[in-house]
Amino acid sequence: MTEAHPTTPRTPEVRIVHTSDLDAGTFEAARALLHDVFDDMTAEDWEHALGGLHALVHEGGELVGHAAVVQRRLLHGGRALRCGYVEGVGVRADRRGRGHGAALMEALERIVRSGYDLGALGAADEAAAFYAARGWQLWRGPSWALTPHGIRRTADEDGCLYVLPTVSAPLDLDTDLTCDWRDGDVW
Template sequence: MIELVHTSAAGSVALGAAYRLLEDVFRGDFGAEDWEHSLGGMHAFAWEGATLVGHGSVVQRRLVHNGRALRCGYVEGVGVHPDHRRRGYGGEVMAALESVIRAGYDLGALGTTDEGEPFYRSRGWLTWAGPLAALTPDGIRDTPDEQGAVYVFPGVMPLDLSAPLICDWRDGDVW
C-alpha cells in the first residue's frame, strides 16, 4: 500500500522508519544532511503490512532555466528495502511522486546513481545534457561533477535540455 502524506502529517514513527530504511538502502552513504533534503514536502511510503519497505519524497526547489525561475518538484530519498525489490514498490512510489509533480510543479528533477539511471529512464525521466550550476552564497558555481546524474521530468514548461540549469542553494549535496 502507498501512503502519500506531507512531512507535517507523517508522524515520527513513519519518518523514523523511512530514515532507517534509507540508511539500510544506501549502506552508510545516507545521513542527517541527506534526510534534511527529504523533508518539507510530500512523502510516498510503501507499506507491506506494518513494515515500511519503500520511500520517496518530493520537495519544492527553484531551478533557473533560460532566465526563468521554475517551481521544481525535486525527488529525494527514494529507496526500496533490498529484500523487497523487484516487486513494483519503486514504481508505485515514483508514480505517486510523479502525480504530485504533474499537479503542482513546472517540472521534476532528481540526482541519481548509476544504479538508478535505468529505472528513471524507463519512467520517462530525461538526462540533463546542458551545463549544471548552483546559486551559492558566493554566486553561481558550476557543478560539473553532477553531469549525467541529474534527470528531469518534463511538465508544462518547454525545456531545452542542452541549456544551463541552475539549482538553488542548500547545505550538502546541492543536486
C-alpha cells in the same frame, strides 16, 4: 474442470503524507530505511527529503519503501521554475522487484505533473535506467548552483541529473540548469 488462472500481483498501496503529518514512528522508520538502502546517507541527505510530500509503502505493517518530493527553484532559460525535486527513493533490499519503486514514483510523478513546472532528481548510476524508462530525461547541459558566493559550476553532477518535463515549462536539455542553495549535496 476449470483452469486455474495465475493471480496478478497487486499494485502496492502508496500512502502520501506531508512531513508535518508523519508520526514519530514512521519518521524514524523512513530515516532508518534510507540509511539501510544508502551506505553513504548523511544527515543533510535526510534533511533534503523533509518539508514536502512522502510516498510510503508498507508490507505487513512495516515500511518497505519511501520517496519524497520537495519544492525547489531551478533557473533555466532566464526563468525561475517551481520544481518538484525527488529525494530519498528507496525500497528495502528484500522487497525489491515487486513494483514498490514504480508505485512510489507513479505517485510522485502525478504530484509533479499537476503541481510543478518540472520534476528533477539526481540519479545514482544503478537507478538511471529505471528513471529513463519512466520518461525522465537526462539533462545534457551544464549544471550550476546558486551559492552564497554566487553561481558556481557543479560539473560532478553532469550526467546524473534527470528532469520530468511538464507542459508548463519548455526545456532545452542542452543548456544551463541552476539549482537553489542547500547544505550538503546541492543537487
